[in-house]
Amino acid sequence: LNESQSILHEILDKAPFSLEARLVLGELKQARNQLRNARDQFTSVMVDDPANLYASVGIAQTAMQLGDYATARRHVDTLATAYPENFTVQRAQRDLKAHMRPRLTVFSRIGNAKGGSGGNAGNNNWLMDAILDSGGLFGNYSIFARTYNARANFNGDVAFRQRVGIGGQYLSPTWRIRGELDNNPTGPDEIGASLHTTWFANDRW
16 A cells, blocks of 8 residues: 555656546545545545546545544535436445444453452453444434443452443544433432543544
8 A cells, every 4th residue: 555655646746636646545545544634635636626526425435434424414415416326426325324324332341360360350250331322313413322231250249330321422523522421220329421532633643
């Protein structure tokens, strides 16, 4: 991939206005997971050729991968109206539908430390954390339900932890902001709240 990108840069040094080379460079950056860089490359093509189908598809695809579903939907809807029979456009429509569907994510772990050396995780433990997310149904916003169950054995003393919660999330190419309300259904009737923020460093770094 590095060699391919070097060759493309050489071509663009000689033909800086070549739309084909600029499109291929955008696709290469997308393949390397340099999503914002790829999006910028596709956008620069559309500045010179506003009706370029493949640049618009590239913007839609990178927007899906970045969680910018409002931008993805706008480009896909425009393309579907203008090119309803185009295979590339139809594939972008299918990809968007997949991203818009609810998602179930399950994380689980099991551990066993002999001799009581498990530390704060216990010497015999397991956990399961499941999140059902609405996906891109509401553009860049989503809602989710969560259940967390864990058990640990601390040298004969068994501890359980259970948590159920609901929350919402805002996702953009730069930030993820997630808030959640939860409580322990088997413990005191108290509600907890949490707020998590994530900043995505520029993929040019």
